[in-house]
Amino acid sequence: MAFNENSRVKIPAILTLTRLGYEYLSLKHATWDKETNIFSDIFMKVLKTLIKMLIFKMKRLKNFKQIFLYYWIMRI
Numbered sequence: 001m002a003f004n005e006n007s008r009v010k011i012p013a014i015l016t017l018t019r020l021g022y023e024y025l026s027l028k029h030a031t032w033d034k035e036t037n038i039f040s041d042i043f044m045k046v047l048k049t050l051i052k053m054l055i056f057k058m059k060r061l062k063n064f065k066q067i068f069l070y071y072w073i074m075r076i
Helices: 005-019 040-075
Strands: none
Touching: none
16 A cells, blocks of 8 residues: 555644644645735624624723713712
């Protein structure tokens, strides 16, 4: 049986990383910006998620500040 780099290194590494939660990205059908080497589709998807999380956290912080100020004023 012939062993090569694919069977000894690449495939086990890919399997291990996918088990750890990483997503395999085949370059065969992928499109990316050659100048910046960024996958535009993935970048925009992640950026939208981060913006949603930031907005959610800002709303929570605003609510926390309002509650804190209410109880602080009521104490006086």
